[in-house]
Amino acid sequence: MTATAPDLIPLVPPKAQPLPIAPGEAIPLEHLSPHDLVTYFRCPHEMELHRSQHLSWRTGAPLAPRTPSGTVPLSHSPLFPPPVGDPRPVHGRLDVGPQDTLVYQDPDEPALPFLFPAERSHAHAFLRDHSATLEDRAWALSGRPDYVVRRPDGHFFPVEYKETHLFEDYPRHHGRFFDFLQVLAECRLVEATWGVAPVSGLVYYGDSSGGGEREGWVEVPYTGAPRAWLQTALQLIRADPVRAPVPQEGNCGHCEPNRDGLCAYPKVRFEDVHPSHRGEVPRARRFY
Numbered sequence: 001m002t003a004t005a006p007d008l009i010p011l012v013p014p015k016a017q018p019l020p021i022a023p024g025e026a027i028p029l030e031h032l033s034p035h036d037l038v039t040y041f042r043c044p045h046e047m048e049l050h051r052s053q054h055l056s057w058r059t060g061a062p063l064a065p066r067t068p069s070g071t072v073p074l075s076h077s078p079l080f081p082p083p084v085g086d087p088r089p090v091h092g093r094l095d096v097g098p099q100d101t102l103v104y105q106d107p108d109e110p111a112l113p114f115l116f117p118a119e120r121s122h123a124h125a126f127l128r129d130h131s132a133t134l135e136d137r138a139w140a141l142s143g144r145p146d147y148v149v150r151r152p153d154g155h156f157f158p159v160e161y162k163e164t165h166l167f168e169d170y171p172r173h174h175g176r177f178f179d180f181l182q183v184l185a186e187c188r189l190v191e192a193t194w195g196v197a198p199v200s201g202l203v204y205y206g207d208s209s210g211g212g213e214r215e216g217w218v219e220v221p222y223t224g225a226p227r228a229w230l231q232t233a234l235q236l237i238r239a240d241p242v243r244a245p246v247p248q249e250g251n252c253g254h255c256e257p258n259r260d261g262l263c264a265y266p267k268v269r270f271e272d273v274h275p276s277h278r279g280e281v282p283r284a285r286r287f288y
């Protein structure tokens with residue numbers, strides 16, 4: 001039997017070789033993660049505080065955040081939302097196809113549910129030869145989806161698992177919208193690792209505390225405009241010399257740097273001016 005082109009894509013991609021470092025080489029891009037993207041979208045200063053804290057721990061040298069003191073807070077995110085349309089939630093158990101295979105699973109998330117029987121899981125083969133963290137050196141992005149699934153036609157897609165239930169109406173700080181950003185970045189990691197751009201990624205809401213009563217998933221498109229949005233967003237994040245605070249109630253109340261007393265802005269509050277939060281946008285069109 002002659003193999004079709006997608007069949008030739010290996011389940012386990014070849015391991016990337018380290019790039020040679022040439023003298024006088026340009027300064028490498030600031031490394032970002034799906035978590036950085038989500039945090040920046042919520043509040044750039046929160047991302048900057050996380051980043052400087054993390055680098056200080058790693059290097060042992062105190063690193064000040066780049067945000068100049070006296071920076072005027074913003075009333076909303078500096079990023080436009082990604083053009084993902086209005087993905088519809090699908091209720092019920094995530095039913096993977098009988099010929100789908102699992103090619104990756106985050107080994108440091110032991111509470112992830114089993115989506116695949118052992119004979120259709122190749123995650124161990126991947127982890128034998130690769131770091132558990134997927135690396136995209138071209139876009140300087142790294143991170144870990146919860147799962148990566150291969151379809152029989154040779155396509156791959158990430159699945160981000162959330163223990164919570166499928167929300168129909170989303171409080172701003174507990175939004176499906178931020179999950180969309182995360183899975184977009186994970187799509188790029190899958191593209192960089194297996195060499196095939198996913199058409200979309202899934203956010204799977206497992207409703208572990210609700211007994212599966214409100215289990216479901218959302219499919220987030222990736223190719224085309226959302227992918228271009230992601231690339232531009234990463235460039236804007238790196239180029240932002242200020243990383244200003246966005247001190248909104250829904251942001252600051254759940255902010256770790258705020259909890260640790262690191263932010264000077266949390267007492268500044270703006271009215272929540274987004275029309276979706278005043279009930280002026282139909283429920284079905286709300287992103288968060």
Ligand code: SF4
Pocket residue numbers: 043045046049245246247248251252253255256257258263264265266
């Ligand atoms: S406390 Fe508020 S303004 Fe400060 S970093 Fe956190 S989210 Fe941003």
